[in-house]
Amino acid sequence: MLAKRIIPCLDVDKGRVVKGVKFFDHVDAGSVSECAVRYEQQGADELVFYDITASHEERELTLNILREASERVFMPLTVGGGIRTIEDVRLMLNNGADKVSINSAAVLDESLIKQSALRFGSQCIVLAIDANRVKKNGKEFWEVFVNGGRKATGIEVMRWVRKGRDDGAGEIVLNVMNADGTKAGYDLEMTSAVSEEVNIPVVASGGAGTLEDMYDVLTKGKADAALAASVFHFGKYTIEQAKRYLRDKGVNVRLDNQEKNLTSVN
Amino acid sequence: MIAIVDYGMGNLHSVKKAFDFIGAESEIVTEPAAIDAAEKIVLPGVGAFADAIDTLQKKQLVNPLKQAIEDGRYFLGICLGLQMLFDISYEDGQFPGLGVIPGQVVRFDLSDLPDHAELKIPHMGWNALNIKGDIPIYQGIENGSYVYFVHSYYVTPTDNAVIATTTTHGCEFVSSIARNNLFATQFHPEKSQRIGLQILKNFANL
Numbered sequence: 001m002l003a004k005r006i007i008p009c010l011d012v013d014k015g016r017v018v019k020g021v022k023f024f025d026h027v028d029a030g031s032v033s034e035c036a037v038r039y040e041q042q043g044a045d046e047l048v049f050y051d052i053t054a055s056h057e058e059r060e061l062t063l064n065i066l067r068e069a070s071e072r073v074f075m076p077l078t079v080g081g082g083i084r085t086i087e088d089v090r091l092m093l094n095n096g097a098d099k100v101s102i103n104s105a106a107v108l109d110e111s112l113i114k115q116s117a118l119r120f121g122s123q124c125i126v127l128a129i130d131a132n133r134v135k136k137n138g139k140e141f142w143e144v145f146v147n148g149g150r151k152a153t154g155i156e157v158m159r160w161v162r163k164g165r166d167d168g169a170g171e172i173v174l175n176v177m178n179a180d181g182t183k184a185g186y187d188l189e190m191t192s193a194v195s196e197e198v199n200i201p202v203v204a205s206g207g208a209g210t211l212e213d214m215y216d217v218l219t220k221g222k223a224d225a226a227l228a229a230s231v232f233h234f235g236k237y238t239i240e241q242a243k244r245y246l247r248d249k250g251v252n253v254r255l256d257n258q259e260k261n262l263t264s265v266n
Numbered sequence: 267m268i269a270i271v272d273y274g275m276g277n278l279h280s281v282k283k284a285f286d287f288i289g290a291e292s293e294i295v296t297e298p299a300a301i302d303a304a305e306k307i308v309l310p311g312v313g314a315f316a317d318a319i320d321t322l323q324k325k326q327l328v329n330p331l332k333q334a335i336e337d338g339r340y341f342l343g344i345c346l347g348l349q350m351l352f353d354i355s356y357e358d359g360q361f362p363g364l365g366v367i368p369g370q371v372v373r374f375d376l377s378d379l380p381d382h383a384e385l386k387i388p389h390m391g392w393n394a395l396n397i398k399g400d401i402p403i404y405q406g407i408e409n410g411s412y413v414y415f416v417h418s419y420y421v422t423p424t425d426n427a428v429i430a431t432t433t434t435h436g437c438e439f440v441s442s443i444a445r446n447n448l449f450a451t452q453f454h455p456e457k458s459q460r461i462g463l464q465i466l467k468n469f470a471n472l
Contacts (some may be wrong), residue, residue, distance in 0.1 A: 001434055002385075003392045003412060040459060045392055071283050074459050076414060096279065098457065121313040123388060123416045170388055170416070201386045224386055254392040254412040256460060 003254040004218045004246070005045035005225035006239055007203065008232045010035055012081075013052045015061030032065040033072050039232075040073040042239040043256055047073065048101070048227060051081035063095040070096030080128055080173075084108075089116045093124060101173060103128040104146035106164070107153050117168030126203075127164035128173040131157045131190060142190060149177045157190065158197055165198040172198065173227065175205040185213040191221035203227050211237060211245040218251055268292035268470060269304030271331070273321045275311040275346060281466075284456040288463050290470035301330035305339060306469070310456075311346030315357040315371065315419070318346050319364075328364060335366055335448055340472050342403075343450030348443065349421055351450055357419050367443060367450075369423035376436040385436045390416045393441075393453075395431040401444045403468045404430070413451075413458040413465075415441070420452060447472075 011018050016030040036047055047069070051062045059082070070077060079092045080101030089100045100120075106113050106127060117125045130145045134152070142157035164172055174194050176187035186207040195202040204223035208214055214226045231237060243253040268285060270278050272294045285292040292308070293300075301307060309331065311318050322328050335341050343351055352363045355371035363371070376385045392412040397404050420439040423429060430449070433441035442451040449469065455462035 001393065002389065002415075005391050070280065071287070074280075074284055074287070074457060074463060076416075076457050094279075096283075098280070122418075123312055123390070171390060199386055200388065201390050222384070224391065256412065 001252050002224075003045070003252050004223075005203075006043075006214070006242055006246075006253065007046045007048055007078075007225055007227045008039050008044050008239065009048040009050055009205070009227050009229045010233075011050050011052055011229065012062060012065065014058050015053075015065050018052070033068045036069045036073045039239065040075060043243060043254070044075065044239050045225070045254060046076040046078060048078045048080060051079060053082065059091075063091065066092065066096045078126060080126070086112065086115055086119060089120060089125075093120060097124075099124045099126050099171070101126040101128045103130065107144065107146050107155065110163075113164060113169050114167035117170070122168045122170035125169050126171045126173055127161075127167075127169035128175065128205075129157065129160060129164075130175050130177055131187075132177045133187075133190075145177060157194065161194050161197055165200055169200065171201045171203060173203040173205050174223075177206065185209065186217035186221055186223070186226070188216055188221040191217055191223050195222040195224070201225065211242050214242060215246055215249055215251065218246065267304065268306040268308055269295045269300055270308045270310065271301065271327065272296045273311070273318070273325055273327060275313045275318045275321060278310045280454075280456040281308060281310050281344065284463060284466050285470065288467045288470065290467065292470075296325070298326050298330040301327065301334060304334065306341070306472070307331070307334050307339060308342045308344065308469075309347035309350070309450075310344045311350070312416075313346065315346065315349060315355040315363075316359065316361045319350060319361060322350070322364075332364060332366060338447050340469065341448045341450075342469050343448075344456070345417060345452060345454060348450035348452050349419060351443075351448075352421055352423070355419065366448070367421075367423055367428060367445065368425060369421055371419050371421050373419050374436065374439075379436050388416055388418045389420075389435045392458075393433045393435060395433060395441060395453075396438075397431050398429055401430045401449075402472060403444070403449050403465050405468050407461060407464060407468075411461045413441075413453040413455065413461055415453045417452060 076098040078099040079097040084105045130149045144155040201224040203225040204217040205227040208228035208231045349371045351366040428443040428445045430442040430444035455465040
């Protein structure tokens with residue numbers, strides 16, 4: 001049976017991990033590949049690099065770390081942040097990314113997901129959505145936001161999800177902003193609605209403060225995977241602890257014997 | 267030397283990096299002559315079936331690949347590299363494959379299943395291998411080990427004897443095959459951490 005995935009997300013700026021990863025002893029916590037290796041040892045199912053590098057000139061640093069990570073860890077790597085064109089997608093894939101996550105650019109250029117999926121295959125194209133609950137004419141409206149959540153688009157979440165599926169996205173990452181960073185839990189209602197709407201995998205993002213939050217979003221929220229950053233970075237829990245907790249509560253997760261790490265391949 | 271066949275369809279750099287990591291010598295090859303000369307061959311690939319077959323034909327790689335398999339040289343297909351070995355694929359139409367293994371490539375159809383709403387396509391993520399018998403590339407791999415998949419189509423061999431592993435996603439499907447020196451996996455060993463690297467190492471050690 002397909003296991004529910006636990007996916008740590010690393011924010012990367014100018015080739016370094018930012019937003020403090022401080023749970024590793026004796027390693028350079030800013031080094032992307034060191035963090036990637038530690039997460040692999042803990043049993044991460046995938047890794048997401050979220051590139052917050054502002055300028056195009058510094059993009060080369062992101063490609064470097066992607067290449068370096070892909071030589072040291074052997075699990076799917078997703079890159080998001082600043083992907084604007086089909087050429088950006090190609091660059092990321094050619095430098096070690098297995099999947100590329102497209103967010104604001106999908107709104108600016110409504111053909112980008114479709115073009116990318118046709119060119120490179122649905123398996124590597126992820127539609128990332130920043131969503132928010134807003135009031136419109138006194139009614140609740142689930143709205144898509146862009147530019148890091150600063151700009152409303154007027155697009156309704158469910159319509160956007162269906163369009164993503166129709167255009168050939170292979171996966172959807174749903175980041176509900178009201179929940180993001182507040183550690184008040186994932187938005188279970190919106191996540192399960194999205195997951196039921198489309199038959200492609202849905203990754204829940206934003207709001208994991210406790211292991212129970214992860215359990216809730218993978219069960220009641222019907223998510224196929226849970227993406228989290230700070231709950232792992234700050235050492236509150238290891239990925240292995242999270243997975244043991246989930247398994248004890250009956251969720252199917254992959255728990256490899258991490259004592260036999262990569263060096264034991266013989 | 268392991269020849270990794272580059273025909274412009276995806277993940278071959280990951281495969282190369284995985285062989286580098288485990289200390290197995292490999293090189294990326296694009297020419298028919300390089301396949302003719304290779305002792306072991308890996309055929310990776312992600313993307314669309316028809317495009318992949320088309321590209322193999324244009325690059326005149328079909329005959330060298332078939333010859334290598336016929337010669338009994340060690341061969342590992344990965345993902346599309348598994349599917350292309352079959353007679354026919356129904357991905358977005360109906361397209362002939364290499365015809366090395368009798369059988370078809372079909373799409374997951376989960377609509378009749380009671381829990382189909384819970385099952386997603388692509389089948390993306392980590393799932394368990396049910397290993398059938400004593401297969402060289404699975405030496406030392408525990409039954410039930412998890413490996414990484416991403417695909418919407420799966421193979422249905424005519425001859426059950428070639429089934430090396432099965433995996434369950436709604437239905438029980440064939441997740442890898444083995445026949446003499448020919449091996450092919452639907453999952454991605456190069457993305458399956460310790461288990462995947464062990465499988466590649468087993469292949470390299472054959």
